[in-house]
Amino acid sequence: MTILDKVTALLGEGAVLEAGTDRVPRIAPGSPDAVALLLGTAHQEGWRVRIEGAGTWLQSDAPADLALTTRRLDRIPAIEPPDLTATAEAGIGLDQLRQQLADRSAWLAIDPPGLAGRTLGSIVSTATAGPLRHGFGPIKDHLLGVTFVTGDGRMVQSGGRVMKNVAGYDLTRLQAGGFGAFGVIVLVHLRLRTLPRADVTYLLEGAREDLTQVGEDIAGAGLTPAALELVSPALARRERWVLAVRLAGSPALVAADEAGLGAASGGGRFSPLRAEEAHAFWMRLAEGFAVRPVTFRIGGVPSASDELLDLLQHQLGDEWISASPAAGAIRWTGDTNIDRLQRLRRTLAGLEVPLTLERAPWPLRGAVGHFGAYREGVGPLVAGLRRTFDPGGALVVATEGS
Amino acid sequence: MSALSHLGRDLSAIVGERHVREARAERVTYSMDGLPTHRRVPDLVVLPGTREELIAVVRLLAAHGVPFVPRGAGTGLSGGALADEGSVLLVLTRLKRILRIDRDNGLAVVEPGVVNAKLGAAARPQGLQYAPDPSSQSACTIGGNVAENAGGPHCLKYGVTANHILALEVLLADGSLVEIGSPSGEPWGPDLVGLFVGSEGNFGIATRITVRLTPLPRAVRTLLADFNGLRTAGEAVSAIIAAGIVPAALEMMDQSCICAVEDSVYAAGYPRDAAAVLLAELDGRNEDAVVAEAEAVAELLRKSGARSVRTAANEVERERLWQGRKKAFGAMGRLSRDLVVQDAVVPRSALPQVLEAISTIAKHYGLVVSNVFHAGDGNLHPNISFDATDPAVKKSVEAASAEIMETCIAAGGTITGEHGVGLDKLRYMPLIFDAESLGAMHAVRRVFDPDERVNPGKVIPVHACREWASANLGASPRGQQLARAS
Numbered sequence: 001m002t003i004l005d006k007v008t009a010l011l012g013e014g015a016v017l018e019a020g021t022d023r024v025p026r027i028a029p030g031s032p033d034a035v036a037l038l039l040g041t042a043h044q045e046g047w048r049v050r051i052e053g054a055g056t057w058l059q060s061d062a063p064a065d066l067a068l069t070t071r072r073l074d075r076i077p078a079i080e081p082p083d084l085t086a087t088a089e090a091g092i093g094l095d096q097l098r099q100q101l102a103d104r105s106a107w108l109a110i111d112p113p114g115l116a117g118r119t120l121g122s123i124v125s126t127a128t129a130g131p132l133r134h135g136f137g138p139i140k141d142h143l144l145g146v147t148f149v150t151g152d153g154r155m156v157q158s159g160g161r162v163m164k165n166v167a168g169y170d171l172t173r174l175q176a177g178g179f180g181a182f183g184v185i186v187l188v189h190l191r192l193r194t195l196p197r198a199d200v201t202y203l204l205e206g207a208r209e210d211l212t213q214v215g216e217d218i219a220g221a222g223l224t225p226a227a228l229e230l231v232s233p234a235l236a237r238r239e240r241w242v243l244a245v246r247l248a249g250s251p252a253l254v255a256a257d258e259a260g261l262g263a264a265s266g267g268g269r270f271s272p273l274r275a276e277e278a279h280a281f282w283m284r285l286a287e288g289f290a291v292r293p294v295t296f297r298i299g300g301v302p303s304a305s306d307e308l309l310d311l312l313q314h315q316l317g318d319e320w321i322s323a324s325p326a327a328g329a330i331r332w333t334g335d336t337n338i339d340r341l342q343r344l345r346r347t348l349a350g351l352e353v354p355l356t357l358e359r360a361p362w363p364l365r366g367a368v369g370h371f372g373a374y375r376e377g378v379g380p381l382v383a384g385l386r387r388t389f390d391p392g393g394a395l396v397v398a399t400e401g402s
Numbered sequence: 403m404s405a406l407s408h409l410g411r412d413l414s415a416i417v418g419e420r421h422v423r424e425a426r427a428e429r430v431t432y433s434m435d436g437l438p439t440h441r442r443v444p445d446l447v448v449l450p451g452t453r454e455e456l457i458a459v460v461r462l463l464a465a466h467g468v469p470f471v472p473r474g475a476g477t478g479l480s481g482g483a484l485a486d487e488g489s490v491l492l493v494l495t496r497l498k499r500i501l502r503i504d505r506d507n508g509l510a511v512v513e514p515g516v517v518n519a520k521l522g523a524a525a526r527p528q529g530l531q532y533a534p535d536p537s538s539q540s541a542c543t544i545g546g547n548v549a550e551n552a553g554g555p556h557c558l559k560y561g562v563t564a565n566h567i568l569a570l571e572v573l574l575a576d577g578s579l580v581e582i583g584s585p586s587g588e589p590w591g592p593d594l595v596g597l598f599v600g601s602e603g604n605f606g607i608a609t610r611i612t613v614r615l616t617p618l619p620r621a622v623r624t625l626l627a628d629f630n631g632l633r634t635a636g637e638a639v640s641a642i643i644a645a646g647i648v649p650a651a652l653e654m655m656d657q658s659c660i661c662a663v664e665d666s667v668y669a670a671g672y673p674r675d676a677a678a679v680l681l682a683e684l685d686g687r688n689e690d691a692v693v694a695e696a697e698a699v700a701e702l703l704r705k706s707g708a709r710s711v712r713t714a715a716n717e718v719e720r721e722r723l724w725q726g727r728k729k730a731f732g733a734m735g736r737l738s739r740d741l742v743v744q745d746a747v748v749p750r751s752a753l754p755q756v757l758e759a760i761s762t763i764a765k766h767y768g769l770v771v772s773n774v775f776h777a778g779d780g781n782l783h784p785n786i787s788f789d790a791t792d793p794a795v796k797k798s799v800e801a802a803s804a805e806i807m808e809t810c811i812a813a814g815g816t817i818t819g820e821h822g823v824g825l826d827k828l829r830y831m832p833l834i835f836d837a838e839s840l841g842a843m844h845a846v847r848r849v850f851d852p853d854e855r856v857n858p859g860k861v862i863p864v865h866a867c868r869e870w871a872s873a874n875l876g877a878s879p880r881g882q883q884l885a886r887a888s
Contacts, residue, residue, distance in 0.1 A: 082640055082751040083780075127593070138587070140596055141565060154870075156842040157835060162747040163779040164562060164819035166551045166600045167827070167834055168861065169843045173564070173596025177589065194646030222620055222687030250647060252694030253686070260688065299588020301507040328507075328586035354590045371591030377580030382591055384849035388870065389842075399591070 003047060003065055010041060017069065020060050026052070028072040032089075032147060032155060032186040038068060039184065040153025043392045049151075050396040051180040053119030054093060057126070057290060061362040062396045070121050073186055078161075081106050084192040085144060085161050090121025090185045107195040109136040109226070111282060113289035113331065113358075121185045127177030128297070128358055130286060131227035131246065134327045140176040142191050148175055148183035151390025161189045174385065177356075179370045181397040182389040196226075198254035201278035202261060202270035204243045211243040212306055212325060217264040218245065219326050223257045227282075232321040235288050235333075236281075244281065245270065288320060288333065294341070294360045295333040300353040302326050308353065315344050331358075338367045349373035362398070369401025405488060406445040406468060413448050413490075416458045421496070423447035432476065432491050433484070436538070438740045438790055439799070440481035440825050444471070444491035451496040453513065453609050460607070461577035463490060469855040472603045474515065474546030477538040479743050480824025482550065482602050482860055489858065494545050494607070500524050501610070508615045509568060509585055514545025514608050518552075521613070530615035533560035536820070537728050548608050551600030553820035555651040555727065558778040559685075560616065562820065564599040571610035572598060575851040585612055597846070602822050603857040605850035619650070619685035623696035624720045627708040628676035632656060632761075632773075635678035636754035638706035639777045642682070643750060645702055647695055650685040652778030653727050654678055656757075659734065659772040659785070663726045666733035670726025676709065680777065681727055730774040737770055737787035742799055746807060748815035750780040759809045760784050767798040781819040782810065808833070828863045837868035845870035 001009075004025045008016055011034050017026040029035045042049050042065075050064035054071055070091035078087040081104045088097055094108075095116040101108055111130035112123045124146065127139045136142070145159025148171075158171035175185055204214060208230070215228055227246035236242040245261065247254045261270055273281060289295045300308045305325035312321060316336055323330040341364065345355045357370045374382065379400070386399065413422045423429055424446060433443045450456040463470050471485035472492050485491040497513035500521060504510065505528040512521060518539040521532045535554035536542055542552065548570070553562045560566075569583030583595035598605050629635040635654055642649065655663070660672045660679055672679050682699055686692045700711045714720035726733075734741050748756045757773065760782075764771035775783040784806055788799050807817050807830050817823070817830040831840060844867045848854065 080749065080751070082644060083749040084643060085749065137561070137565065140593060141561065150842070154838050154842070157839045160747075160816045160834070162749060162815050162819070164553055164557070164747050164776075164781050165816045166820055166822050167816050167818050168823065168831065168840075169601050169604075169846055170551070170564070170596055170599065171842065171846065173593045174846075176593060176596070178592050181592070193648075194644065197646055219617075222617070224687060250691075250695055250698070252698070253688070253691040256688040256691035256694075259690075297588070299584060299586035301504075301509070301585045303506045329588065352584055353586070354584050354588045356588065356591075374590050375581035377574075377578055378582060378590060378594065381580065381594065381849060385592065385846065388845045388849055 006041070007038065007066065010037060020067070022061060024064055024067050026067045026069055028069045030072045032073070032149065035068065035149045035184055035186050036153045036155045039149050039151060039394060042066070042394045043152040046392065047394060048396050049394050051184055053091060053122035054117050056115040056118050057122050058359050059361050062398070063362065064396045068184065070119060070184070070186070076100055079104055079106060084194065086190045086192055087161065088120055088188055088190065090119060090188060092120050093117040094120060094123060101192065102195060105195045106192045108142060108190055109193050110139060110142055111286060113286050113295065115287055115290050116283070120188055124176055124188055125178060125180050125185055126358055131229040131244070131282070131322070131324060133329060134228045134324050135224065135226035135248070140173050143172050143176055144189040144191050146172045146175050146185050146189070147187035148185045150183045151394040152392055156183065159189060163191065179397050179399065180395055181386055181399045196248040198251045199246070199248040200254060200258065201273045201281060202245045203273060204265060204270045205238055205240045208241045208309065209306070211241050214243055214265055215325055218261070221260050221264045223260050223264065224253070225257065228324060228326055230323040230325060231285060232319060234319040235285065235322060237284070285322060289331060292320060292333045293335050294364065295331065295358045296355055297329060297331045297358060298348055298353050298355045299328050300330070300351065302328050304351065304353070305330070311347065315347070316340060338364055341368050345373050365398045367402050369398050372400050406490060409446065409462070409466065409468065412462055413446070413459060416462065417448060417450050417455050421449040421451065432473070432493070435476045435478040435481060435483050437479050437481050437742065437826055439742060440484060442484035442486050444485035444489055445487055446490045447493060448490055449493045449496050453497065456492070456494070456497065456607065456609060457573060457577060457579070459492065460573055460575070464575060464577045467853065467855070469858045471857045472545070472549070472607045474543035475517070475541045477542040478546060478550060478824065479745065479821040480818070480826045482822050482824030482857070484825065486859065492607070495543065503528055503615070505530065507585065509612055510615055511610060511612050512544050514543060514611060516544045518542050518544060518547060525615050526618065529618050531618050532566065532613055533616055534563045534566055537731060544611055544613065545608055548599050548611060549601065549603045550820065550822040553776065553781065555653050555776060558652055558776065559648050559650040564596060566614045567595055567599050567611065568614055569612035570595055570598060570608045572606045573609045574606040575853065575856045579609070583612065587614070602824065602861050604847050604861055606856060617687065620687045621689040621692040622683065622685040622720065623692055624714040624723055625682045625696060625700055625703070625711055626672070626723055627680045627682065627703040627711045628673045629678045629680070629708055630676070632678045632757045633754040634707040635680050636757060636777070638680060638703050638708060639753065640750055641702045641706045642699055643778065645698065647699060649682050649699065649778060651681065651683040653681040654773070654775055654777040655727065655730060656773040658770060659730055659774045662733040662737055662772060663730050666736055668725050668729040668733050670722050672726060681723060727774065731785065734772055734785055734787055738789055740788050740790040742786045742788070742803065744784045744786065744803060744806060745781070745818045745821035746810035746815055747779065747781045747819035748810050748813045752813040752815070753777065753780060756782065756809060756813050760806055763802050763805045763809070767802040769798060769802055779819065780815070823861045825860060831863050832866040837866060840866050841868035841870040
């Protein structure tokens with residue numbers, strides 16, 4: 001029997017999708033239990049499994065015996081507006097989830113890079129936060145709990161559906177940003193906010209150094225933007241760098257911040273965007289990071305932002321960059337090679353700045369790894385956790401690179 | 403003479419004789435934390451004074467295969483920092499240096515024994531704050547906060563401890579050091595900081611802690627609303643949250659708690675005849691916005707049935723209102739000789755019916771239960787006043803506590819929101835996690851501590867775990883024994 005025959009017998013024909021260009025069988029389990037069954041079998045049979053969502057973010061090119069896609073795990077079992085919580089399966093597209101939440105006046109305050117249909121599981125497992133991290137924190141801050149299936153087919157629950165929870169170890173935070181190395185996320189409990197009653201975006205164009213200063217002035221003036229993002233000209237499709245400020249919240253809060261924005265603009269003038277323009281701007285920014293072959297993020301302290309931007313410009317070029325200086329986060333996308341990326345990671349490690357490779361073709365990410373440059377003693381812990389949650393090494397994830 | 407007294411000389415050589423407590427009378431001092439229902443006398447108590455001493459002590463204990471329990475100020479409420487016979491208690495309160503405050507980047511680096519409120523006081527002149535503010539903040543330590551993922555009233559807006567820890571230097575059970583996290587908060591790989599925070603000491607000791615400091619609010623408004631019924635007060639909480647306003651804090655106290663506070667030196671001017679009071683605080687960096695949101699909240703409170711809503715006129719009045727809330731646990735000491743501070747979380751919308759169910763449970767067992775809690779988070783603290791010297795009453799307290807936990811779980815909640823599992827809630831863990839999930843947690847613990855020597859017997863009820871092969875099991879003699887046993 002071929003692998004495909006065995007999987008068909010196990011999960012039914014409905015779970016077998018058309019294979020991709022590399023002809024790796026693509027399997028779409030229809031339930032968390034089916035994921036557990038598939039991975040349990042893969043573990044026993046010694047199959048290598050790559051994890052996919054909608055196929056819009058990480059390239060579907062890792063060498064594997066089969067591809068497990070979560071796209072049929074697309075239900076939303078619960079949305080509780082009074083509690084501001086929701087439970088959604090990992091394969092739901094963020095666009096669909098957003099719409100259903102908005103229908104109930106609820107909001108998941110994340111704006112990750114990627115296309116609109118990117119799955120929730122992909123966003124959580126890669127911890128790819130967007131500009132809203134400035135006001136609402138990283139992806140992990142929006143999670144109340146997850147259910148995941150380990151590489152040997154065990155189903156594990158972590159966290160819960162309530163706002164605070166310290167029962168047991170926080171395996172949810174291990175899964176957020178684990179890139180699937182510790183299991184396949186199948187269900188996510190989310191912390192929501194009320195849909196902001198006021199939501200406006202302003203842009204200011206200028207030289208990067210000037211805009212960085214304006215960003216600092218905004219923080220110093222006591223404004224509380226939801227997003228404060230410095231965007232390179234190519235990514236913003238403008239002549240010069242752009243500082244994008246998003247104000248979202250109660251009308252009183254937004255009005256107060258709008259009033260303070262002018263004073264903090266360093267002599268320049270912020271231009272307000274109409275609602276549809278703002279939507280298009282942020283969407284284009286997010287999608288820009290899914291177009292080019294390599295995307296990574298680095299995290300440095302706010303005072304190092306300028307230096308880090310210079311470093312990226314020097315080593316890789318600065319065509320497509322988005323930075324949230326106050327949150328210490330910079331995202332770069334473009335084309336590069338293994339040597340340059342490894343050299344950059346080493347340089348950054350010397351500055352105490354981690355580089356997380358978010359997406360890249362397999363030859364590059366297999367060599368460089370999503371992670372790397374661990375501090376002393378961390379490597380064995382990560383390896384131990386990996387062996388715990390995937391004892392047979394069934395899950396194909398480029399953690400540290402070759 | 404303790405079973406571990408043979409180590410006394412070597413430990414004294416490291417930390418000094420006066421910082422090793424061997425006499426039983428001295429060790430008994432450390433036999434409890436803030437929860438009066440558990441008591442364990444450690445075999446030895448050691449108080450290292452520097453990071454280097456701490457490392458040397460842990461390495462010595464590793465060489466002898468001796469279990470140990472890290473402890474901060476001992477203000478925990480889950481029996482989490484108690485050491486059994488055969489274990490050494492490592493008290494970290496002498497490691498109390500604030501190593502660095504970096505104003506430009508909004509962070510501080512501290513030793514684990516730094517008291518929460520002292521870090522806040524040190525940050526304030528820089529225009530910064532350390533936001534997590536457990537009620538015990540005048541005594542509890544940052545190391546303890548990290549171990550328990552401590553919360554506090556202002557965590558509604560600012561988040562709990564886990565949201566404020568950027569990086570850690572961790573001393574593992576074998577005496578090795580690892581650095582996890584980074585000053586920006588971006589991890590070097592998987593989020594081991596997130597995994598470590600709240601692990602109740604089971605993964606090691608945080609020897610250096612990098613915390614996030616946030617700008618101090620420039621404007622604050624504190625409102626006190628009183629209600630005729632707990633249900634009405636609970637509904638007012640839902641109305642505020644549904645309006646999209648995130649107060650800095652939203653705290654509720656029931657009548658029993660109000661009266662205890664008003665009878666104490668912490669009297670805050672709460673109306674004694676109210677069934678509940680709600681303390682709502684709005685803060686921010688813009689005066690106009692805070693005033694507007696405070697007015698909106700006041701209106702929502704009135705519409706939701708508040709008998710009256712008053713705003714603290716000045717800082718003195720605000721502090722008085724908060725003192726009543728923060729010292730409520732102390733004030734309840736007037737009600738009886740012992741107090742169990744319970745901790746559970748329910749969905750916010752379930753607050754009214756859960757509060758009524760708790761009242762029914764209290765009546766059934768003939769117990770005084772006072773509620774003071776973080777209403778905005780749905781984080782309940784039903785406090786049972788009792789006399790622990792009466793075995794029958796103690797049994798009733800345990801039964802009532804169990805029923806309260808079961809009620810919260812049935813409402814979709816969990817058994818602890820900020821106090822931790824420790825010893826006290828081990829028995830409830832199988833009610834919220836299946837054997838597989840408990841087994842996974844147990845296996846993760848063994849990755850950090852294969853011999854299970856750090857704070858043994860806490861958090862995970864091992865008997866309820868499905869067996870997982872652990873990656874690091876077998877890496878040490880005790881690990882090999884455990885592996886053979888499993």
